[in-house]
Amino acid sequence: MKVVLRNPRREVEVAGNRRVKEVLRELDILPETVLVIRGDDLVTADQVVSDGDTIELRPVMSGGAP
Amino acid sequence: MKCRKCGGAAAIELRRHNAAFCTADFLEFFRNQVREAIRRHRMFARDEPVLVAVSGGKDSLALWDVLIEDGYRTTGLYLDLGIFDYSVESKAKCEAFAEARGVPLLVRRVADEVGAPVPVIKQVTRRPPCSGCGLSKRYLLNRAALDEGLPVVATGHNLDDEAATLFGSVMHWQTDALPRQSPALPSTHPKLVRRVKPLYRLSERETAAYAFLRRIDYIVEECPFAKGATSIAHKQILDRMEDASPGAKHNFLFGFLEKARPAFERAEAVTLNECARCGQVTTGTLCAFCKLADQVKRSV
DSSP states (O other): OOOETTTTTTEOOOOOSSHHHHHHHHOOOOOGGGEEEEEEEEETTSSSEEEOOEEEEEEEESSSSO | OOOOOTOOSSSSGGGGGGGEEEEHHHHHHHHHHHHHHHHHHOOOOOSEEEEEEEOSSSSHHHHHHHHHHHTEEEEEEEEOOOOHHHHHHHHHHHHHHHHHHOOEEEEEEEHHHHHOOOOHHHHTTTTTHHHHHHHHHHHHHHHHHHHOOOOOOEOOOOHHHHHHHHHHHHHHTTTTTTGGSSSEEOOSSSOOOEOOOTTTTSOHHHHHHHHHTTTTTEEEEEOOOTTTTTHHHHHHHHHHHHHHSSTHHHHHHHHHIIIIIHHHHHHHHOOEEEEEOOEEEESSSSSSHHHHHHHHHHHH
């Protein structure tokens, strides 16, 4: 399956047919630091993503000047 | 995972609340948190006009969206920092948002007010860019509100922003900063407008989810100067703590607000003067913004 990462935008291929939280663990991404997006929907960490899926892991952190 | 309210399929899990919500119930949860913040801290009355500081990011546009949907009379203010393509794109997002909803948007350019855009200010001051940027934002937001006759400025600071700021202040024991950390700062001088943070009860992930689910077109890319910022490092530390112990950020911030802040507030005694140059409020003779503008003028 394809995973789209941001800042900078890039794509990686990982194995599918497993839960989102396992994909996040493999990529060393804390679940609370991203939105997991598939198409027009948010995906929760317990959902299974398949090999043919594309998901975006959109970081939620913003910052700099207060 | 099921929605806590309706039992339907959940769109988002909120570990710190030990809950999950479907889209409709999450959006209502989010709006209720903003309403509770406004009510609890008497941020503004139903009929008061509000200046909303917008950056084109998820937080400020989510805030503006909630206030518009709840029927508040709002004006947006975008500060053009002059940070290359980032500013061009973020300004376009704000303009498109305002136009689609038929709400007024003011635009001020930092370069017009300070004498140079943020990248030049960074070079001139030789300080982290967030320093001059934050100073300019606070000053210009207050002045724009005064100029427009608006009694209150609302910003999109969220729970993560507030927890990270508190963490930084505590790490350095900046006791002068602690009383000023509040979801609502009243006007303490005729030339200081009220400043409020209606998103302080909501995490960064929750505001991102709200913006996404409301189909708000916000700028996802980070400010190019935010990389390496201390506030980002503090957020990353707090993210690790939150992962190990959901609710850690909430407990840190809310515990401070309820238990510790009153003690620091009593200890603060500051005399407010008007800047000899611009007339805005300062604790000295010349305000920090005018000093910055002087420094820029000497160097550009």
